[in-house]
Structures are given as C-alpha cells and as structure tokens.
Amino acid sequence: MNKAMPDINNGIVDGDNEYNEAVELVNNKNFYKSMEKAESAGDNYNKSKNRLLEIRGNFSSEVNSVHKDYINTLIDEVEYKLKAVDLLKEAIECFEVNSNYTGSNYGFEANDAMNQAVEYQNQRDMIVRDNQNLFKQSFGI
Incomplete structure (x- = not known):
C-alpha cells in the first residue's frame, strides 16, 4: 500500500491541477484546450482510482480499519x-454550441461535485490527523 501511494498521490495532484486549468480555460472560452485538460484530469483520476x-x-486481515477507512474515503x-470532470466536459460541449444556460448548469453541478470531493479530502485529512501513529510520512496525500 505504501509503495503505491506516491503514484496515487501524483495522479490526484496532477488531476487537480489539470481540472483547475480546464476550468480557467472554460472561463476564457478556450473550449478545445479546456476539453483536453479535462480529459487528462479524468485519465489521472482514473489511474489513481484503479490503483x-x-x-x-x-x-x-492485517490491514486495520483506519487504513481501510482512509482508502475508502479516498476512493469516494x-x-x-x-463526476466533476464528466460534468465539466458536458458544460464544455454545451458552451461550444452556445447553449450557455445548460452549460452553466453543468458547470454548477461540476462545482458541487468538486466541493463534495473536498469534503471527502477533509475527512481523509482528519483520519490521518487523528491517527498519526498509523500513517508514515510517505503514506499521506
């Protein structure tokens, strides 16, 4: 588990960066490049999820419940x-054909999904904070 965590961490961090870039590009009406970034973010998240x-x-049976909770929270x-990436891609497709109302709705839903992801990230951080003795420095994300 500890060996895989750096790669998983990198995939999530890279996905977060690309997602944020995609949102910025949407806001600048650069839909083609935004879609590329969104797809790349999704690829990074999928690699991490699969791992x-x-x-x-x-x-x-040796894996304790705290580590199980951590992994399950990270999967969530x-x-x-x-989900946020998929909704962002829907928004981009709508904006490309000037369906701005629908695109904005997808954008709001993408924001909501990302906010939910941040709630899970905060739960995960709390698991580590409350159980520091069970997590090596290299395990955290």
Missing part, C-alpha cells in the same frame, strides 16, 4: 472528482 480499487481488493473523493 486504489486494486489496493482495496487486496486488503488482508476520487469518484466525486471524476
């Missing part, structure tokens, strides 16, 4: 980030 699901699928976080 997390692999870790969860290989839990042994990434799933909401993926």
Whole structure:
C-alpha cells in the first residue's frame, strides 16, 4: 500500500491541477484546450482510482480499519472528482454550441461535485490527523 501511494498521490495532484486549468480555460472560452485538460484530469483520476480499487481488493486481515477507512474515503473523493470532470466536459460541449444556460448548469453541478470531493479530502485529512501513529510520512496525500 505504501509503495503505491506516491503514484496515487501524483495522479490526484496532477488531476487537480489539470481540472483547475480546464476550468480557467472554460472561463476564457478556450473550449478545445479546456476539453483536453479535462480529459487528462479524468485519465489521472482514473489511474489513481484503479490503483486504489486494486489496493482495496487486496486488503488482508492485517490491514486495520483506519487504513481501510482512509482508502475508502479516498476512493469516494476520487469518484466525486471524476463526476466533476464528466460534468465539466458536458458544460464544455454545451458552451461550444452556445447553449450557455445548460452549460452553466453543468458547470454548477461540476462545482458541487468538486466541493463534495473536498469534503471527502477533509475527512481523509482528519483520519490521518487523528491517527498519526498509523500513517508514515510517505503514506499521506
């Protein structure tokens, strides 16, 4: 689990950066580049999610409940980030054809999904903070 966490962390951080860039590009009406960034963010989140699901699928009886909660919370976080990406891509497609009202609605939904992801991220941070003795420095994201 500890060996995989740096790669998972990098995928999430890269996905977050690309998602934020995609939003900025949408706001600047650069829809083509925004879609590229959104797709790349989704790819990074999916890679991290797949690694997390692999870790969860290989839990042994030695894995304690705190680590299980951490991984499950992180999976929930990434799933909401993926939902935000999908909604952002829907928004981009609408803006490209000047369906601005519908695009804005998708954009608001994407923001809501990302806000939910941040709530899971805060829960995950709290798990680490409350159980520092169970987490090595390299484990945290």
